[in-house]
Amino acid sequence: MYSQKIIETLSNPKNVGEIADADGIGTVGNASCGDIMEMFLKIENDVIVDAKFKTFGCGAAIASSSVATELIIGKTIDEALKVTNADVVETLEGLPPQKIHCSVLAEEAIAEAIKDYRAKQEKK
Ligand code: FES
16 A cells, blocks of 8 residues: 555654754644644754654654655755645655545644744744
């Protein structure tokens, strides 16, 4: 059911964990399956210099988180906001239809973490 790329990513997921002094944190969940994804971003001059995730969810959600962090590290926050779940699915070489919502969590987690970063910037 999973592509070779997903299996490889699951055997060696990248950027697992949290960033203690993260500049933006996004937590999202899917009400129907109950899975939760937390994204931590380190941002310097609006560029994402580090990203880590903690995902309590299915394999597709973990693989989506891993490739999402890889896709956004080095990007500006505006560029990162343009990373969609379709980009995540493409990087994973496809997801079964019933697992597409898992990739949506990654897109939402990035957006939430950037929202959190922007809110904190405004308070400074
Ligand atoms: Fe819900 Fe994968 S089954 S995130």
